[in-house]
Amino acid sequence: MRRDIMKFQVYQIQFTESQYRAINSNETVPAFEARNRMTMDFGGDNIGNIASDAFEAGYYTHVSNIEAADLEQVFEIGNIGPESDIERLGRMSSISVGDILIDESGTKSVVASFGFKEVN
Numbered sequence: 001m002r003r004d005i006m007k008f009q010v011y012q013i014q015f016t017e018s019q020y021r022a023i024n025s026n027e028t029v030p031a032f033e034a035r036n037r038m039t040m041d042f043g044g045d046n047i048g049n050i051a052s053d054a055f056e057a058g059y060y061t062h063v064s065n066i067e068a069a070d071l072e073q074v075f076e077i078g079n080i081g082p083e084s085d086i087e088r089l090g091r092m093s094s095i096s097v098g099d100i101l102i103d104e105s106g107t108k109s110v111v112a113s114f115g116f117k118e119v120n
Helices: 017-024 030-039 047-056 071-080
Strands: 006-013 060-068 086-088 100-102 108-111 116-118
Touching (some): 006 030, 017 030, 030 047, 047 108, 047 116
């Protein structure tokens, strides 16, 4: 049974060199704080709201597009390939907690500790 393939946009929080220096100096960096709060939301109760606020604040960068059948396959391809299904737009890390995936209909989902949560 063939599943329909669609293109998903992948957004990740990335840091500049100056942000890394600030983080290493124990200064507050809002994007870093948001990412940490998402990572520590093990129950997934707040991750959708945290991701929504971070997206609206402009903390995310559109890093790639991945062709896949569903969110689970996007996660797999973003971590183990095949590379031919990834259109890289810049530096991209493996897909992990806090990354936002947007499907062709515009539905935003955030990678949670277990599964995915919708982003408002």
